[in-house]
Amino acid sequence: MSYRSPLLLSSLHPAAVAAGDDIPDAVTIDGVTLSRSDLLGAATSVAERVARAQRVAVLAEPTVTTVLAVVGCLLAGVTVVPVPPDAGNAELTHILSDSGAQAWLGKAPEGSDLPVVPVRKHARSWHVYGEPEPDATAFILYTSGTTGAPKGVMLSRRAIAAGLDALAQAWAWKATDVLVHGLPLFHVHGLILGLLGPLRVGSPLVHTGKPTPQAYAAAPGTMYFGVPTVWSRITEDPDAAQELAKARVLISGSAPLPVPVFERLRELTGHAxxxxxxxxxxxxxxxxxxxxxxxxxxxxxxxxxxxxxxxxxxxxxxxxxxxxxxxxxxxxxxxxxxxxxxxxxxxxxxxxxxxxxxxxxxxxxxxxxxxxxxxxSVDLIKSGGYRIGAGEIETALLGHPAVAEVAVVGAPDADLGQRIIAYVVTRDGAPDTLAQQLIDHVAEELSVHKRPREVRLVDSLPRNAMGKVQKKLLLGGAQPNARQ
CATH class of the missing domain: 2.30.38.10 (Luciferase; Domain 3)
Known part of the structure; x- marks a missing residue:
C-alpha cells in the first residue's frame, strides 16, 4: 500500500503503522532489527524528550541508539549535530561550542559537562508530530578541518529531500532494494545517504558495523555502499567479492576509486x-x-x-x-x-x-x-605553462602494480613555476629502479609534461582523522617516513 506524504522520512508514515502495513526489517544495526512500527514508536518517544530543544549532539556510533536519536530529532524538528566517536578533545570542544548544542542525546563521551538525555530503546509513543518547515535545519555536519577548524555545514530538510530523491532517480533506488553498508554515521555518505535514504525510499537497511569483506558478503543486499578502502579489501577476498555478484549495484564514493580496484571488482563480481x-x-x-x-x-x-x-x-x-x-x-x-x-x-x-x-x-x-x-588549493599544478591535475597523475601511478598509495604535489620551482613530485608507498618486492620506472610510466600513460620530475619512496603518507592525505604538510616541508 502506498502512503503519499510530504514527510522527510516518507516510509515512517503513521498511517501505515496504524493500518498494520509494517516493514519488518526496516533497519538492522548492531545486531538488532527494528520494524517500521518499532522505529517510529521508539523514535517518537525520543522526540517527546527533546521537542523543546533547538540543537542536540549525538555521538554517532553505529548503534540503535544513534538511529533512534537521529530519527527522533527529525520527527520533532530538532537540529542534530553528529559527533565522530573518535573525536579528540580539541575537536570535540570546538564542535560543541561552535554548534551551541544544548545536550547529548543517547550517550556522552567521558569528560563532557553537557547534560545527557537518555534514549530508551523499548519505550514507545504514538504521538503524531506535524512535519517541520522544509527550510528548517536538520543537521549541522562538521567538515574534516583540513584548512583550519572544522566548519559547521547547515543542511535543511528541503535540501536533504531533494538530494535523496535525485539519487533515487539516478540509481533506480526503490522500496524493493536492500541497502548494505558499514560506513560511519557522522557524514553525508553513511548518515544522509546510508540511513535517511532508506527511510525516505522505504527500502530496508543492513548496517554491518565494520565494513569488512566478510560482513558485506554475509549481508544479502541489492545495493552496497563503500569507500575505496572497503572495495580494495573486498577485491583481496575473492570469495567475499563473488557473493556480491548477486547485488543489483555497487556504489563507491568519498574518495577516488583506483582504476585497478575498479577493474578487479568488475572481474570478480560482474559489476562495474x-x-x-x-x-x-x-x-x-x-x-x-x-x-x-x-x-x-x-x-x-x-x-x-x-x-x-x-x-x-x-x-x-x-x-x-x-x-x-x-x-x-x-x-x-x-x-x-x-x-x-x-x-x-x-x-x-x-x-x-x-x-x-x-x-x-x-x-x-x-x-x-x-x-x-x-x-x-593543492591539486591544481601549474608547471611549464601547463595546468595539470594531480589526481590524473595519481590515477596513472596507482595503475602500476608496484604502487600501493601515492600523493602528487606541485613544489615551487624557479624554472617551471611548479615541479611535480610524487610521494609513493610501494608494495612488497618493488625494484630499486622503481622511481625512474614510475616517471617513465606516467610519461607513457599521459603526456610527457605530466610526468613527475621526482619520485620519493616513503613508508606512509600523512593523513587526518578521516583518512584523507594532508598534502599541505608535504608542501609545507613535513616529510613522511622516507625510505633509506
Missing part, C-alpha cells in the same frame, strides 16, 4: 561500480548510472536538478573537452544553507551569479562526463 561525487556542502551532485556508461576514474553526469560549470582563475569558462582543467562550480536544490557562524566564509564560497565554488578541480568531456582531479 557506480562512482559518484559530492561533499558535505552539496550532498551528491554527480553520478554514473546503473543503465549508463561507467568509466574508471569518472564520476558521471549531474543528477536531477544539478548544473555544473568549470572556471579558470580569472572566472572565465573552461572548455568541456575532456582535457582542460578548471575549478568546479555547481548549483542545485540540495546545496547547504551556509557555514554556521561564518557569514564571511559562506559569502566567499558563492559566485555573484549564484554558483557554489566546490574548491575541486575537474575536467568535463563533450558528453558531460566529469572527472575530479583534486582540490584547487
Amino acid at each position: 561500480p557506480l562512482e559518484r561525487y559530492g561533499m558535505s556542502e552539496t550532498m551528491i551532485t554527480l553520478s554514473t548510472r546503473p543503465d549508463g556508461e561507467r568509466r574508471p576514474g569518472w564520476v558521471g553526469t549531474p543528477v536531477h536538478g544539478v548544473e555544473t560549470r568549470l572556471r579558470d582563475e580569472a572566472g572565465e569558462p573552461v572548455p568541456h573537452d575532456g582535457e582542460s582543467v578548471g575549478g568546479l562550480q555547481v548549483r542545485g536544490p540540495m546545496l547547504f544553507d551556509g557555514y554556521l557562524n561564518r557569514p564571511e566564509v559562506s559569502a566567499e564560497s558563492w559566485t555573484e551569479d549564484g554558483w557554489f565554488k566546490t574548491g575541486d578541480v575537474a575536467v568535463i568531456d563533450a558528453d558531460g562526463f566529469h572527472r575530479i582531479v583534486g582540490r584547487e
